[in-house]
Amino acid sequence: GAFPAILKPTPATQFRDFGTNAEMLWSSVDPTAYLTPQSRLFVRNHSRTPQLDRSTYALKVYGDGLATSRTEGEALTLSFADLQRLPHHELTAVLECTGNGRSYFTTQQGQTVSGTAWTSGAVGTVRWSGVRLRDVLASVGISPDAVSIQATGLDDDFVSGGTNYGRVRRPFSVEKALDDALLAWGMNGEDLLPDHGYPLRLVLPGWVGIASIKWLGSLEVSTTQLTSPWNTTFYRMTGPQWPADSPPLTVNPVRSAWELARDQVLPARPVTLTGRSWSGAGTIAKVSVSLDGGASWRPAVLDRRGREGQGWTQWSVRWGNPRRGRHELLARATDDQGRTQPFEAAFNTQGYFFDAVVRHPVQVA
Numbered sequence: 001g002a003f004p005a006i007l008k009p010t011p012a013t014q015f016r017d018f019g020t021n022a023e024m025l026w027s028s029v030d031p032t033a034y035l036t037p038q039s040r041l042f043v044r045n046h047s048r049t050p051q052l053d054r055s056t057y058a059l060k061v062y063g064d065g066l067a068t069s070r071t072e073g074e075a076l077t078l079s080f081a082d083l084q085r086l087p088h089h090e091l092t093a094v095l096e097c098t099g100n101g102r103s104y105f106t107t108q109q110g111q112t113v114s115g116t117a118w119t120s121g122a123v124g125t126v127r128w129s130g131v132r133l134r135d136v137l138a139s140v141g142i143s144p145d146a147v148s149i150q151a152t153g154l155d156d157d158f159v160s161g162g163t164n165y166g167r168v169r170r171p172f173s174v175e176k177a178l179d180d181a182l183l184a185w186g187m188n189g190e191d192l193l194p195d196h197g198y199p200l201r202l203v204l205p206g207w208v209g210i211a212s213i214k215w216l217g218s219l220e221v222s223t224t225q226l227t228s229p230w231n232t233t234f235y236r237m238t239g240p241q242w243p244a245d246s247p248p249l250t251v252n253p254v255r256s257a258w259e260l261a262r263d264q265v266l267p268a269r270p271v272t273l274t275g276r277s278w279s280g281a282g283t284i285a286k287v288s289v290s291l292d293g294g295a296s297w298r299p300a301v302l303d304r305r306g307r308e309g310q311g312w313t314q315w316s317v318r319w320g321n322p323r324r325g326r327h328e329l330l331a332r333a334t335d336d337q338g339r340t341q342p343f344e345a346a347f348n349t350q351g352y353f354f355d356a357v358v359r360h361p362v363q364v365a
């Protein structure tokens with residue numbers, strides 16, 4: 001693939017190329033590595049990766065939700081050095097696109113949806129470093145009446161189907177901002193790569209990927225609920241079975257993947273298969289697997305979880321006697337909130353939240 005807008009090295013054996021987007025191939029995942037290397041993490045861009053410079057970078061903060069109300073023209077500006085003077089903080093979290101698994105609406109449920117036809121690779125777990133958003137907000141002073149914050153990226157406007165939606169931006173609650181939101185400059189101990197938001201991005205752990213705005217240019221803090229096309233038109237459930245006022249999507253569902261290619265060829269001898277499960281709402285409590293298309297189930301061994309409970313869970317299962325032929329592998333996880341993956345995902349026209357158990361074909365030869 002050519003990856004015209006993607007600046008990192010992208011061997012075709014590690015990614016599937018969707019033009020300005022790329023998904024990680026699960027067959028390229030190192031089963032011994034808990035974290036996703038930054039160079040292997042999926043890329044999801046609405047326009048193109050901008051070239052920014054840390055030395056001239058400035059974050060604008062404004063709005064009527066600041067302790068002293070400021071218009072955009074009167075915005076406070078924080079340089080990269082200003083941000084680095086605040087206490088540094090690290091956290092491990094899953095980053096996942098809302099549309100991860102979208103192609104299975106078609107291949108598994110026979111439904112037509114719009115958007116990038118991801119298989120299972122629009123996800124990763126990384127260790128973020130930066131400053132807590134709550135510390136940034138405390139340093140600039142916010143009003144007790146603030147309820148909503150709009151994050152806007154510095155990438156070019158998003159243009160689709162003849163409509164210009166403006167800069168990529170999405171509001172989120174002050175409650176999430178004061179809880180675990182991070183302004184990140186690093187991933188796995190490295191500076192962010194341009195594709196992943198250099199020099200600074202927002203990270204909202206457990207929430208849909210669109211919430212973690214890359215190339216963060218401004219934060220508008222408001223005493224009223226802010227909106228943007230990314231929480232009214234996109235990243236909501238839409239379609240005949242959904243109410244016209246369905247809420248913006250926030251917390252990611254429970255999902256699983258095998259560390260195998262689809263249709264991977266396996267030798268006809270005992271093998272240990274590995275995979276991972278994750279949830280936007282907590283940790284994984286249980287994973288059941290089937291090696292015979294769903295006829296029988298057994299528990300997978302949970303090998304490794306994230307330290308603070310926000311990364312994914314690695315699991316494994318021993319396949320003692322793989323018979324020659326075609327098989328379907330299934331993995332079904334339950335999180336510690338009691339949410340279990342369904343067998344059918346809820347249809348919606350934009351193909352979000354495919355959380356159903358994926359039927360993963362393999363060949364034993």
Ligand code: MTE
Pocket residue numbers: 041042043044045046047095096097098152153154155168195196197208209210211212213214215
């Ligand atoms: N932020 C900006 N400014 N522009 C974008 O196009 N894409 C969003 C989010 N943040 C996007 C953005 C989406 S849809 C996802 S899934 C994640 O970034 C992807 O992050 P990654 O490319 O670092 O994996």
